[in-house]
Amino acid sequence: MTKSWRADRKKDQYYRKAKRENYRSRAAYKLKEIDFKFDLVRPGDRVVDLGASPGGWSQVAAELVGGDGEVYALDLARFSPIERVTFIRGDIRKDSSIARLLEHLPHGADVVLSDMAPNISGNYPYDHARSIDLCEHALAFATQVLREGGNFVTKVFYGDMTKGFVSMVRRSFGEVHVTHPKATRAASSEVYVVGIGFNGARVSPRNASSGRS
Numbered sequence: 394m395t396k397s398w399r400a401d402r403k404k405d406q407y408y409r410k411a412k413r414e415n416y417r418s419r420a421a422y423k424l425k426e427i428d429f430k431f432d433l434v435r436p437g438d439r440v441v442d443l444g445a446s447p448g449g450w451s452q453v454a455a456e457l458v459g460g461d462g463e464v465y466a467l468d469l470a471r472f473s474p475i476e477r478v479t480f481i482r483g484d485i486r487k488d489s490s491i492a493r494l495l496e497h498l499p500h501g502a503d504v505v506l507s508d509m510a511p512n513i514s515g516n517y518p519y520d521h522a523r524s525i526d527l528c529e530h531a532l533a534f535a536t537q538v539l540r541e542g543g544n545f546v547t548k549v550f551y552g553d554m555t556k557g558f559v560s561m562v563r564r565s566f567g568e569v570h571v572t573h574p575k576a577t578r579a580a581s582s583e584v585y586v587v588g589i590g591f592n593g594a595r596v597s598p599r600n601a602s603s604g605r606s
């Protein structure tokens with residue numbers, strides 16, 4: 394962590410707000426904004442949060458679903474416990490992790506969230522392709538587990554494959570939006586693809602055979 398990066402972070406209003414309001418990440422405000430705009434998560438919902446660590450989105454999801462709802466969080470990285478959030482350590486690209494998630498969801502889910510991001514290599518076309526790969530896995534999982542009418546949101550590092558991915562989402566959801574929350578850093582190339590109203594059409598990831606175990 395460089396000195397200038399630390400200084401920039403201190404000036405960041407969302408970073409300071411997250412500290413003040415006890416959210417684990419400034420990303421919490423992106424989900425709040427997306428939810429406010431599209432009414433994604435309702436009280437009592439069963440929500441899956443993919444790429445959940447350190448847990449800002451899971452905290453917001455747990456607040457939105459309230460005491461009657463459930464939140465299941467998945468990540469490659471460790472996760473400190475959050476009340477009313479069940480954490481599964483795993484990889485969305487692996488059948489074994491999906492099976493562990495599905496064990497908790499015999500009645501399906503109302504909402505699938507994904508803020509997954511690959512480690513940044515610095516080679517943007519490569520990072521974009523890996524982001525799209527994660528999005529496709531998130532979409533495939535969402536179309537496997539969502540009830541009809543359910544909602545989906547995923548982060549994408551914007552690039553030339555975004556349009557093709559949005560078309561895939563359109564086949565399975567009644568409404569699709571691409572949004573750039575204010576809480577996203579100005580220099581960031583990320584956008585969020587939001588699918589409202591799952592229509593039951595399942596999708597399998599383009600690279601379904603890679604990384605499976």
Ligand SMILES: C[S@@+](CC[C@H](N)C(=O)[O-])C[C@H]1O[C@@H](n2cnc3c(N)ncnc32)[C@H](O)[C@@H]1O
Binds near residue numbers: 444447469508510
């Ligand atoms: C930007 S962070 C998520 C921040 C989180 N939404 C929050 O509010 O705290 C992206 C996360 O995606 C996770 N991730 C990346 N690839 C993954 C994969 N294949 N399966 C599960 N999680 C993954 C990373 O480990 C990382 O913790």
